[in-house]
Structures are given as structure tokens and as C-alpha cells.
Amino acid sequence: MGSTARKVSLTGIKPTGEPHLGNYIGAILPALELADSYDSVYFIADHHALTTIRDRDLLRHYTRSVAATWLAAGLDPDRTTFYRQSDIPETFELAWVVSCVTGKGLMNRAHAYKAVRDRNREAGKDDLDAGVNMGLFNYPVLMAVDILLMDADVVPVGRDQLQHVEYAADIAGAFNAVYGEQFAFKIPTPIVPAEGTAHTMPGTDGRKMSKSYGNTIPLFAPEATLRKTIRRIPTDSVPVEAPKDPDSSSVFTLLEHFGTADVVADTRAALLAGGMGWGEVKARLTNALNHQFAPMREKYEALMAPGSELDDLLAHGAEKARKQSQPLLERVREAIGIR
Numbered sequence: 001m002g003s004t005a006r007k008v009s010l011t012g013i014k015p016t017g018e019p020h021l022g023n024y025i026g027a028i029l030p031a032l033e034l035a036d037s038y039d040s041v042y043f044i045a046d047h048h049a050l051t052t053i054r055d056r057d058l059l060r061h062y063t064r065s066v067a068a069t070w071l072a073a074g075l076d077p078d079r080t081t082f083y084r085q086s087d088i089p090e091t092f093e094l095a096w097v098v099s100c101v102t103g104k105g106l107m108n109r110a111h112a113y114k115a116v117r118d119r120n121r122e123a124g125k126d127d128l129d130a131g132v133n134m135g136l137f138n139y140p141v142l143m144a145v146d147i148l149l150m151d152a153d154v155v156p157v158g159r160d161q162l163q164h165v166e167y168a169a170d171i172a173g174a175f176n177a178v179y180g181e182q183f184a185f186k187i188p189t190p191i192v193p194a195e196g197t198a199h200t201m202p203g204t205d206g207r208k209m210s211k212s213y214g215n216t217i218p219l220f221a222p223e224a225t226l227r228k229t230i231r232r233i234p235t236d237s238v239p240v241e242a243p244k245d246p247d248s249s250s251v252f253t254l255l256e257h258f259g260t261a262d263v264v265a266d267t268r269a270a271l272l273a274g275g276m277g278w279g280e281v282k283a284r285l286t287n288a289l290n291h292q293f294a295p296m297r298e299k300y301e302a303l304m305a306p307g308s309e310l311d312d313l314l315a316h317g318a319e320k321a322r323k324q325s326q327p328l329l330e331r332v333r334e335a336i337g338i339r
């Protein structure tokens with residue numbers, strides 16, 4: 001008998017900014033680890049980015065940059081199916097089909113949409129839908145399709161995306177209730193980091209590192225930029241000789257993640273005893289990041305260069321993905337009576 005099929009783990013990455021240290025620790029590393037135990041399917045959700053990014057060059061740049069980041073970080077394209085959402089045309093046909101079995105009320109309750117309405121209400125606007133485009137409203141439908149089309153068993157996401165994966169399960173259920181005799185989607189299960197155990201990287205201002213706060217340390221910034229970004233992290237003005245609380249600044253928290261155990265222990269002891277200034281801790285952090293990321297940065301830059309193998313790798317990934325999406329869509333068409 002053939003070997004039992006492994007389960008499929010799928011996730012999408014929205015190309016809306018330069019990948020940062022938080023994305024690396026919170027999303028990239030855990031997803032690469034899952035690729036050991038699942039059939040992994042990872043893609044760049046460029047159509048999802050369209051709800052916010054309207055600059056064509058920027059969208060193209062982020063799409064390539066995010067793809068290059070994952071490859072540089074160790075994604076193996078022979079093992080993981082890795083592609084751009086926009087290269088899978090079945091996505092957009094299936095989006096219409098499933099939207100015809102999806103309740104509008106479900107979409108009305110989606111967090112992202114409700115958040116905009118709340119903001120409009122607080123701002124005293126008459127039209128609570130002001131600034132809402134249909135892309136934002138339909139966002140969960142498109143995401144459900146990404147998941148269902150690839151027959152995913154599990155979907156690793158950050159907590160903010162949990163509702164969307166639950167919606168994908170609801171939408172699959174709605175389709176199955178109507179057409180299940182002919183064709184039934186697999187019901188996906190979300191995987192989210194357990195509360196409190198997820199490593200949340202602080203940004204340069206001490207809040208969660210996030211592009212929306214403009215406090216990120218980009219993964220592959222050139223060394224000079226990295227040095228400057230870290231030098232600018234605010235610290236207290238306790239004199240060098242005085243004892244300091246290691247946990248009072250992002251600098252030490254970041255060093256704890258990226259420095260060697262020896263350096264971290266030595267730095268903690270020196271800060272507590274007094275005699276070490278924040279400037280030195282920043283230098284240690286810069287060195288630690290450089291040490292860890294310089295080899296990846298080289299790969300990243302090679303992939304970002306014009307004419308690199310990046311576009312071919314993505315095209316090849318799309319070909320693999322369509323071996324799954326094309327027959328699935330055929331079965332859906334058959335089930336619903338189109339063709």
C-alpha cells in the first residue's frame with residue numbers, strides 16, 4: 001500500500017511591507033518548522049494587499065521582497081509549494097462561487113470591517129461604511145478560497161487572523177450543506193500561537209514591533225541602516241556606572257532573542273551590577289543581528305537582483321499549486337452545474 005498522505009499546512013503572507021524581526025520570529029520560523037511535519041503550501045497573498053496598496057511599483061517590490069525573504073530564511077521550494085496568489089486564476093472563480101453561499105451577515109461581523117465602522121462611529125460620521133471598499137468587505141471570502149482551494153488541513157496564523165480561518169470553515173460548511181452530495185470541501189483548522197507563549201518582539205519604541213507603528217527593525221536592512229536604527233532606540237539616561245534594569249528597554253529584550261547565551265548572561269549581569277552603558281548593549285545587539293542575518297542577507301540580495309531565479313521559482317511553485325487547484329475547481333463546477 002502507498003504511504004498515508006501527510007496533512008497539508010497552508011498559510012498566506014500579505015506583501016504590505018518589508019519583513020521585520022517580529023515577522024521572522026512570529027511567523028517565518030514557526031512556518032518553516034511546520035514544513036517538517038506537514039505538506040506545506042505557502043503563498044504571497046498579493047491580491048489581499050490590494051485592499052491597501054495602490055502603488056504598482058511598491059506592490060511589486062513587496063511581493064518580491066517577501067518571497068525573497070522566505071527563501072533566504074530557509075524555505076525549500078522543492079519541499080514547500082511556494083507561489084503568488086495572483087498566479088492561481090482558479091482562486092477568483094471560486095471566490096464568486098463561494099460568495100453565493102456566504103451570508104452577508106457573516107461578513108458584517110468580521111473584525112476588520114467592524115473596526116472601520118467603529119472608527120467611523122467614533123468620528124461622528126453619518127456613513128459608517130465610509131472608506132470601506134468591497135475588497136475589505138470580501139477579504140474573508142478570498143482568504144477562505146485560498147485555504148479551501150488547496151485542500152488545507154491546518155492553517156497557521158497570528159491571533160489577528162483566527163476569525164478569518166474560522167470563517168473559512170463556516171464557508172466550507174455552507175457550501176457542503178448545499179452541494180455536499182456532489183462535492184465537499186475539507187474543513188480547515190486554525191493553528192494559532194498559545195496565548196502568552198508566542199514570542200512577541202518589541203519594536204524600537206517598546207510597543208509590539210509592527211509596520212503599522214513604524215517601529216520595525218527590517219530583517220535585511222544594510223548594516224549601516226541597522227546600526228543607525230538600533231542606535232536610535234530610546235533608553236533611560238542612567239549613567240554608565242549605575243546599575244540598570246535590563247528589562248527596561250527593547251534593546252536587551254531583542255538581545256535575549258538574538259545574542260548567544262554567553263553574551264546575554266554577561267550583559268544582564270553587567271547591567272545589573274553597573275558599569276555597562278546602553279551604547280555597549282546596542283553594539284552587542286547590532287553584532288548579534290549582523291552575525292545571524294548577514295548570510296541570509298546575501299541570499300536575499302541575490303534573489304532580489306534583476307534576472308535572479310526568484311521569478312522562475314515562483315512560476316514553478318504556481319505550476320505545482322495549479323495541479324491541485326485546477327482539478328478541484330473542475331469538481332466544483334461539476335457539483336454546481338456550471339459546464
Ligand code: ADP
Nearest residue numbers: 022023026027158199200201208209210211212
Ligand atoms: P505587522 O504587525 O508588521 O503588520 P503582520 O500583521 O503582517 O505584521 O504580521 C505577519 C505575521 O508576523 C503574523 O503571523 C504575526 O503574528 C507575526 N508578527 C508580526 N509582528 C510580530 C511581533 N512583533 N512579534 C512576533 N510576531 C509578529
Ligand code: TRP
Nearest residue numbers: 011012013014045048143146147
Ligand atoms: N489575511 C492574511 C494576513 O493578513 C494573509 C492571508 C491571505 C492568509 N490568505 C490566507 C493567511 C490564507 C492564511 C491562509 O496576514
